[in-house]
Amino acid sequence: TAAAPVPGQEALRETALRALRACGVAEEALRVADGAASLSAVTCLTGAELLRVPAVGADDVEGVVDAAHEAFTTWRTTPAPVRGGLVKRLGQLLSEHKEVLADLVTLEAGKIRSEALGEVQEMIDVCDYAVGISRQLYGKTMPSERPGHRLMETWHPLGVVGVISAFNFPVAVWSWNSAIALVCGDSVVWKPSEKTPLTALACSALLDRAIAETGAPAGLHGLLLGGREVGEALVDSPRVPLVSATGSTRMGREVGPRVAARFGRSLLELGGNNAAVVTASADLELATRAIVFSAAGTAGQRCTTLRRLIVHSSVVEPLLERLVAAYGRLPIGSPLEQGTLVGPLVDAGSHQRFTEALERAREAGGEVLVGGGRRDVEGAEDGYYVEPAIVRMPAQTDVVREETFAPILYVLTYDTLDEAIELHNGVPQGLSSGIFTADQREAERFIAADGSDCGIVNVNIGTSGAEIGGAFGGEKETGGGRESGSDSWQAYMRRATNTVNYSGELLLAQDVNFL
Numbered sequence: 091t092a093a094a095p096v097p098g099q100e101a102l103r104e105t106a107l108r109a110l111r112a113c114g115v116a117e118e119a120l121r122v123a124d125g126a127a128s129l130s131a132v133t134c135l136t137g138a139e140l141l142r143v144p145a146v147g148a149d150d151v152e153g154v155v156d157a158a159h160e161a162f163t164t165w166r167t168t169p170a171p172v173r174g175g176l177v178k179r180l181g182q183l184l185s186e187h188k189e190v191l192a193d194l195v196t197l198e199a200g201k202i203r204s205e206a207l208g209e210v211q212e213m214i215d216v217c218d219y220a221v222g223i224s225r226q227l228y229g230k231t232m233p234s235e236r237p238g239h240r241l242m243e244t245w246h247p248l249g250v251v252g253v254i255s256a257f258n259f260p261v262a263v264w265s266w267n268s269a270i271a272l273v274c275g276d277s278v279v280w281k282p283s284e285k286t287p288l289t290a291l292a293c294s295a296l297l298d299r300a301i302a303e304t305g306a307p308a309g310l311h312g313l314l315l316g317g318r319e320v321g322e323a324l325v326d327s328p329r330v331p332l333v334s335a336t337g338s339t340r341m342g343r344e345v346g347p348r349v350a351a352r353f354g355r356s357l358l359e360l361g362g363n364n365a366a367v368v369t370a371s372a373d374l375e376l377a378t379r380a381i382v383f384s385a386a387g388t389a390g391q392r393c394t395t396l397r398r399l400i401v402h403s404s405v406v407e408p409l410l411e412r413l414v415a416a417y418g419r420l421p422i423g424s425p426l427e428q429g430t431l432v433g434p435l436v437d438a439g440s441h442q443r444f445t446e447a448l449e450r451a452r453e454a455g456g457e458v459l460v461g462g463g464r465r466d467v468e469g470a471e472d473g474y475y476v477e478p479a480i481v482r483m484p485a486q487t488d489v490v491r492e493e494t495f496a497p498i499l500y501v502l503t504y505d506t507l508d509e510a511i512e513l514h515n516g517v518p519q520g521l522s523s524g525i526f527t528a529d530q531r532e533a534e535r536f537i538a539a540d541g542s543d544c545g546i547v548n549v550n551i552g553t554s555g556a557e558i559g560g561a562f563g564g565e566k567e568t569g570g571g572r573e574s575g576s577d578s579w580q581a582y583m584r585r586a587t588n589t590v591n592y593s594g595e596l597l598l599a600q601d602v603n604f605l
C-alpha cells in the first residue's frame with residue numbers, strides 16, 4: 091500500500107500558526123529580532139522548517155530562575171487548595187485547546203491523531219489529579235515516646251523545579267511535573283526539547299493565562315527555549331533544588347552527578363529497554379494487539395516502547411505468524427491522515443540509528459522477519475518514515491541490550507519461566523515490563539520480588555501507555571525517579587519532622603538525663 095501523503099509545507103505552517111494563536115502565544119514570542127538567537131521549529135512530517143522562534147542563551151537562565159524564585163516566595167504560603175485552583179484553570183484551558191494542542195504534537199513529534207489527542211488528555215488528567223492532591227498533601231502523625239508530646243511531619247514547598255523534557259512526549263511529561271510541582275507550592279522553569287519548541291510555547295502561554303486569571307504570581311513558570319548550554323545552566327543553578335529530567339541515559343549520566351555535586355535533587359526518567367514475556371497459556375489474539383501497539387505505536391519512540399519479546403518456545407511460531415501479518419498491514423505515512431498508525435521518526439539521526447541497529451542485529455545472527463525499510467512519502471523528502479521491524483535473535487546480544495529509539499522488536503525464546511525472567515532482567519535498563527499469561531502462578535511470580543526488576547510491571551497489558559494515577563518511572567539505568575501519580579508528589583516537597591512538647595516539662599528522648 092502506498093504511504094499516505096503529507097500536506098504542503100505552507101499548509102503545515104498555517105496549521106502551526108493557527109494553533110499557536112489559538113493558545114494565545116504572543117506575536118513577539120514568534121518574532122526573531124535581527125541577529126538574535128533563534129531556534130528552528132521543524133516538523134518531522136517533512137523534515138522542513140515551519141518557523142524560527144527566539145531562543146535564550148545560558149546567560150539568560152539565571153534571570154528566569156530568579157523570577158521563578160521570587161514567585162515561589164509568595165506561592166509557598168498560598169494555601170495548597172488555592173494553588174489547586176490555578177491547576178484547575180490550566181486543566182480547563184488544556185481541554186478547551188485539546189484539538190490545536192494535538193495538532194502541534196503531531197507536527198513536532200509526528201504522533202497520529204489518536205495518540206496526539208491522548209497525550210493532551212494525559213495533561214488534562216494529570217491536572218485533575220493534581221487538583222485532588224492539593225487537598226491531600228498528607229503528613230503522618232506518629233506516637234511520641236514521651237508523654238505530652240506530639241511527633242509529626244509536615245510537607246513544605248521546595249523551591250524552583252527545573253524540568254527538562256524530551257521530544258517524544260513534548261507536553262505530557264511537562265504537565266506531570268508542572269501540575270504537581272505547582273500544587274506542591276513550587277515554581278517551574280522548563281527547558282523543553284529543541285525539537286519541540288512550538289508545543290512548549292503553546293502550553294506555556296496557556297499556563298501564563300491561567301496564572302494571570304487566577305492572580306497567581308507572575309514568574310511562577312518560566313520557559314527556556316534554547317540549546318544544550320541552556321539546560322546545563324539550569325542543571326547547575328544553585329537556586330534550583332530539584333531537576334526533573336526525562337531523556338536518554340547518556341543525558342542522565344551528566345545531569346545526575348552535576349546536580350548531586352551541589353547537593354540538589356534530581357528526578358531522572360531515562361532510557362527503557364522494555365520486554366514482555368509471552369507464556370504458553372497466553373491469549374495470543376490479545377497479546378498480538380497489545381504487542382503491536384506497544385512495539386510499533388508512536389513509531390517505537392516511547393520510553394515505554396516494547397523492544398524485546400521473550401516467548402515460550404511452544405507458542406513462538408503461531409505468535410510470530412500473527413505479528414508478522416499484523417506488521418505487514420500497518421498503515422504507515424502522514425500522521426495527519428485518518429487511518430495512519432505509524433508516523434515518521436523524529437529525524438535523520440534517528441533513522442540512521444534504526445538502520446545501524448538492524449545491521450548489527452543481522453551481523454549477530456538475527457533474522458529480520460518483517461520491516462526495516464524506509465518508505466517514501468509524497469511531499470516528505472526529508473521525512474523519515476520506516477517500516478517497523480521484527481527481528482528474531484539467537485541470543486540477547488549487545489544490540490538487544492541497548493535502547494534504540496525506533497520501532498525494532500527483538501524476539502527471543504525460552505523454556506522455563508526462570509530462564510525468561512533472567513533474560514528479561516538481563517539488560518541495564520529497568521522501566522516497563524509485561525507478562526502475557528492465563529496462569530496466575532506465572533503472573534504472580536513475574537510481579538513478585540524475584541520477578542521483573544522494572545518500575546512498571548504489567549499482566550496481560552503491553553509495556554507502554556501507563557495511566558497517570560500510578561507512579562511512573564524505573565530502576566537501574568532508567569534513573570530511579572517516579573513521577574505523576576501515587577505518592578510521587580513527595581519528590582517536589584521537603585519534609586519537616588516536628589516534635590511538639592505540650593507537657594510543661596522537659597523530657598529528653600531515649601531517657602537521657604541532663605541538667
Ligand code: UN1
Nearest residue numbers: 259392393394554555556
Ligand atoms: C515517555 O515515553 O517518556 O506510559 C513517557 C506511557 C506514557 C508515557 C511515556 N503514558 O507510554
